[in-house]
Amino acid sequence: MIFKLSFIALLLTIPLFSAKVYFGLPLWGIMSLFFTAVFALMLILAIEKNWNALKESEDE
Amino acid sequence: MSSALLTQGGIYFLFAYLASLILVGVAGKIASKNDSMGDFYLAGGGFGVGILFLTMYATQYSGNSLIGFAGSTYRGGWFFLVAVTFMIAIVAGYMIYAPRLYVLAKKHNFITIGDYIDYRYKHNLLTYLVIAIGIFALANYMLTNLKAIGYIVEMVTGGYLGFAQSIILMAIIMVIYETLGGMRSVAWTDAIQGVLLFIGVLIIFVVIWHHYGTVEEATQILQTLRSDFYENPTGMQQIKWLSVLLLIFFGISVYPQAIQRIYSAKNEQTLKRSFQLMIIMPFLTTLPLIVIAIIGAAHFPDLDKTQSEQIILLMLSNIVDIAGMQYVITLFVAAAVAAIMSTVDSAMLAIASLFTQDIYHRNRPQASNKELAYVGKLFSWLMMAFMVYLAISLPSTIWWLIQIKLEILVQIAPAIMLGVWFKNITPQTILAGLFVGLIFTLTFLLSALENKIFGFHAGVIGLGLNFMTVFVLHKSSPAR
Numbered sequence A: 001m002i003f004k005l006s007f008i009a010l011l012l013t014i015p016l017f018s019a020k021v022y023f024g025l026p027l028w029g030i031m032s033l034f035f036t037a038v039f040a041l042m043l044i045l046a047i048e049k050n051w052n053a054l055k056e057s058e059d060e
Numbered sequence B: 001m002s003s004a005l006l007t008q009g010g011i012y013f014l015f016a017y018l019a020s021l022i023l024v025g026v027a028g029k030i031a032s033k034n035d036s037m038g039d040f041y042l043a044g045g046g047f048g049v050g051i052l053f054l055t056m057y058a059t060q061y062s063g064n065s066l067i068g069f070a071g072s073t074y075r076g077g078w079f080f081l082v083a084v085t086f087m088i089a090i091v092a093g094y095m096i097y098a099p100r101l102y103v104l105a106k107k108h109n110f111i112t113i114g115d116y117i118d119y120r121y122k123h124n125l126l127t128y129l130v131i132a133i134g135i136f137a138l139a140n141y142m143l144t145n146l147k148a149i150g151y152i153v154e155m156v157t158g159g160y161l162g163f164a165q166s167i168i169l170m171a172i173i174m175v176i177y178e179t180l181g182g183m184r185s186v187a188w189t190d191a192i193q194g195v196l197l198f199i200g201v202l203i204i205f206v207v208i209w210h211h212y213g214t215v216e217e218a219t220q221i222l223q224t225l226r227s228d229f230y231e232n233p234t235g236m237q238q239i240k241w242l243s244v245l246l247l248i249f250f251g252i253s254v255y256p257q258a259i260q261r262i263y264s265a266k267n268e269q270t271l272k273r274s275f276q277l278m279i280i281m282p283f284l285t286t287l288p289l290i291v292i293a294i295i296g297a298a299h300f301p302d303l304d305k306t307q308s309e310q311i312i313l314l315m316l317s318n319i320v321d322i323a324g325m326q327y328v329i330t331l332f333v334a335a336a337v338a339a340i341m342s343t344v345d346s347a348m349l350a351i352a353s354l355f356t357q358d359i360y361h362r363n364r365p366q367a368s369n370k371e372l373a374y375v376g377k378l379f380s381w382l383m384m385a386f387m388v389y390l391a392i393s394l395p396s397t398i399w400w401l402i403q404i405k406l407e408i409l410v411q412i413a414p415a416i417m418l419g420v421w422f423k424n425i426t427p428q429t430i431l432a433g434l435f436v437g438l439i440f441t442l443t444f445l446l447s448a449l450e451n452k453i454f455g456f457h458a459g460v461i462g463l464g465l466n467f468m469t470v471f472v473l474h475k476s477s478p479a480r
Helices: A002-012 A027-055 B008-031 B037-045 B049-060 B063-108 B113-121 B124-156 B163-212 B215-225 B235-254 B256-264 B268-284 B286-299 B311-317 B325-363 B369-393 B396-421 B427-446 B458-475
Strands: none
Touching: A002 A027, A002 B063, A027 B063, A027 B268, B008 B124, B008 B163, B008 B325, B037 B163, B037 B256, B037 B325, B037 B369, B049 B063, B049 B163, B049 B256, B049 B268, B049 B325, B063 B113, B063 B124, B063 B235, B063 B256, B063 B268, B063 B286, B063 B311, B063 B325, B063 B396, B113 B124, B113 B256, B113 B325, B113 B396, B124 B163, B124 B256, B124 B325, B124 B369, B124 B396, B124 B427, B163 B256, B163 B268, B163 B286, B163 B311, B163 B325, B163 B369, B215 B286, B235 B256, B235 B396, B235 B458, B256 B325, B268 B286, B286 B311, B311 B325, B325 B369, B396 B427, B396 B458, B427 B458
8 A cells, every 4th residue: 555655655755864964964864855755756646546545434 | 223133114124024923813703613512622523634734734843843943953053953953853743643632623522632532531630641742842832932022032133022022922923813714714814924934044044055155165164173073974963863853853843732723624634634744844844944954054153052043143143235035034033933933833732732621621521612712712821921921030049940840741752652453452551551651751750760771762771661561550450
């Protein structure tokens, strides 16, 4: 499920790379932003695709 | 008046903007359909995407987002990129429980978080404890933002309005429009404030980028001035990143005013679209603020903590001679005031609803709608007066207490998130976890012990113990 997988992207936002500078940003910052963007996209998709699976009510 | 950042015209604009909020309150009153709690505190549950998204956005982005984020970035550098991630992670937090809670809320006419906890667990102590924690967190949120608005308005008007006068004026305006139209007025004013905030940030970003240069140019300066911004991340920083994400994910997503907005959605589609828009906003609001502060750190080094909180104003006021800059400064001030007011009014409405619905109404079930409406409004005025008094007079020696709100609030997350998923979890199990989490967290926060444990916030470790207690008790429960 996309929603569950999105948490992997969230974890990958942790600064894990070196601080070598590219385009004015440290590499770890670029990668954090990249994985944040991936996380955001997956979340948008999850809202669209997984909403019904996430809402099945226990109130029956 | 000579030291005022706003011109006479700017001050008049600010007052005109504030007066317009009262008119919106009147419009909210006119649009109200009846005296019911659902109409007053949830606007009848009829918000479409536009208003719902803007009220969520304006409420989530407080004064701290505009002022505090820039200051934190100035002091800590690129590490504060974590804010872009955690502002998105809040929506992931909603996704854990909102789709199910929304269905239940519509079916059972929930108004507050207390309604859900009572429905789900039918346990008075647990319900009251969750309400008390919610009110504690919201009151803290109000206090910090009221104090911030006092400082900002005093500064930008050059003392024309003093600190206390500013807080009192803003508080009166907010409580007027809130008691006039309830959620409808608050959300409509939030919509204005949200637009101001969004446009303000983008225009300021463009102006600063144009006049101070790009990030690459700033980096060349900062690599000498602030080499710590460009060091390889340490293990402790990685833990801190994770801890902040967990704290915000489980904490901000269960704020009572956020849950109230989830209940207010017209239908699932509006809620889904609003969440999707909220996911985009950190890239358009938080990220520009971080970039601005980084550029500011290159051009204004050696600011202390208090000065660093004003980095954006400092950057704007330094180019005030450029034609049109007064308008940009006025826009920034209006955006900052808007960000704060939209947060305070939402917190105030949420506290009033918690008191009226979950405390007064539960103890006086025969109360009429008219009586409940009167009690709610009276409570709003009294509570706002108390908050104003505290914001003006609370000694800074105990001000640190308000910093712990999120670490306390986060402890109610299992009650909400697990409650919607596992129908066999008993209230005693949730209560035991809540006590374990609270006691552990408070022990570390209120004693001389370090409040970070192996780099994690005490509240995050407390939440872990909270979840573990629930898990162990649930697994060993004979009821399963």
